[in-house]
Amino acid sequence: MIVYKFGGASVKNADAVKNATKIIGQNKNEPLIVVVSAMGKTTNALERITELFFQGNLAGANESLDELKQYHLELAYGLFPKKSHIIFNAIERSFYNLYYYLQQPPGRNYNYEYDRVVSAGEMISSIIVSEYLEEQEIHNRWYNAKDLIITDTNYRDANVDWLKTEKSVRSKIIPYFKKNNQIPNPVVVTQGFLGGTTQGFITTLGREGSDYTAAILGYTLRAREVVIWKDVAGLLNADPKILPNTVLLKNISYQEAIELAYFGATIIHPKTLKPLLKRSIPLKVKSFYNSEQEGSIINRDYINDNSHPSYIFKTNQMLLSIFPKDFSFIAEHNLSRIFSEFARLGIKINLMQNSALSFSVCFDHDKIKTPALLKDLEKIYHLKYNDNLDLITIRHYEKANLDEILQNKEILLEQKSRTTLQWVVKNPIKN
Ligand code: ASP
Numbered sequence: 001m002i003v004y005k006f007g008g009a010s011v012k013n014a015d016a017v018k019n020a021t022k023i024i025g026q027n028k029n030e031p032l033i034v035v036v037s038a039m040g041k042t043t044n045a046l047e048r049i050t051e052l053f054f055q056g057n058l059a060g061a062n063e064s065l066d067e068l069k070q071y072h073l074e075l076a077y078g079l080f081p082k083k084s085h086i087i088f089n090a091i092e093r094s095f096y097n098l099y100y101y102l103q104q105p106p107g108r109n110y111n112y113e114y115d116r117v118v119s120a121g122e123m124i125s126s127i128i129v130s131e132y133l134e135e136q137e138i139h140n141r142w143y144n145a146k147d148l149i150i151t152d153t154n155y156r157d158a159n160v161d162w163l164k165t166e167k168s169v170r171s172k173i174i175p176y177f178k179k180n181n182q183i184p185n186p187v188v189v190t191q192g193f194l195g196g197t198t199q200g201f202i203t204t205l206g207r208e209g210s211d212y213t214a215a216i217l218g219y220t221l222r223a224r225e226v227v228i229w230k231d232v233a234g235l236l237n238a239d240p241k242i243l244p245n246t247v248l249l250k251n252i253s254y255q256e257a258i259e260l261a262y263f264g265a266t267i268i269h270p271k272t273l274k275p276l277l278k279r280s281i282p283l284k285v286k287s288f289y290n291s292e293q294e295g296s297i298i299n300r301d302y303i304n305d306n307s308h309p310s311y312i313f314k315t316n317q318m319l320l321s322i323f324p325k326d327f328s329f330i331a332e333h334n335l336s337r338i339f340s341e342f343a344r345l346g347i348k349i350n351l352m353q354n355s356a357l358s359f360s361v362c363f364d365h366d367k368i369k370t371p372a373l374l375k376d377l378e379k380i381y382h383l384k385y386n387d388n389l390d391l392i393t394i395r396h397y398e399k400a401n402l403d404e405i406l407q408n409k410e411i412l413l414e415q416k417s418r419t420t421l422q423w424v425v426k427n428p429i430k431n
């Protein structure tokens, strides 16, 4: 068994869906689970619609829904020649349900309403893909992810109940594959990013959560491998928008990938790797446009982890230095006080360093959280800070051309371990 995940870009228009179908059709002799995201930028649009809904701007919400419906209908026109195809009815019905839902005033729980509205993107996308596969004679069964992935009620960032999920996934999907073992390549289609509570309410797993869905299904079904189809060649050692000469990381270990995701590489949703690591299921990242190319593979092999340096750039950083007002040493009770403030406000520390008289912390600047943090700490400590900084993380820096990266940036703080170099820098162009 194998799991394929197609992200928003790989189903953003009719040609992309045709390409995804071609890739699905190339899989022979193995049961396949297809996980799809919402089409193109649909999730962003639905997020805006939820906001308008909460602001009581029904006209605005309806107008954006009209646009979104048009986009999906046009995409479907490009796939289904017969205008009488049931897909058009299904799209109309999904949007009708959304228009209808927005007529009622929203409930008090924003995150609950968010999941109700935003989940429509994956629902519609998966129905279109499933119908199109059928049209191309790739027989498949569509599942509602809310019946497969069982979560708690932490709407918008729901936590998976692994035992219940494993039970429901296996009891639903395995019999389908068994019953259809005459078909050379039975296919299941479901939505990424979505789950459901035991009460049957829809939940979402956090933005970009479709990779995670693929991993959950791979884990519970003990898949042979999970493949994420992307609009890039695979895992690159830097964001090509920032560094021009990127290298493809052909094979890295789960641990290396977890480190990269932890430091802020955005290519794989960070939660994705743990379930795969637990059952040693390889994760492939392959090019959607060149499906025959190998792409990248993440597995237990770590021999190539240090073949290339990887660069991760995080912007909008704040560097805060904290000094006891009486010039006493930074002792453990100070640290415990400072950490509890960060934990209370939910601010993730990206890097920290202490000296005898001060403690420095680098974190993502946030319009709401940063002022609240400063206000609290100011009561007890002297504070000095810089904002609008960049945090540069270089894994396997011994092979990196550091001068090129630095290019007249000013280093405010440096930290080095055996494998990782981090700099907090002031960018002269920006500041
Ligand atoms: N559609 C969701 C998002 O854009 C989930 C995903 O694409 O992974 O965040």
Ligand code: MG
Binding pocket: 007, 008, 037, 208, 210
């Ligand atoms: Mg995505």
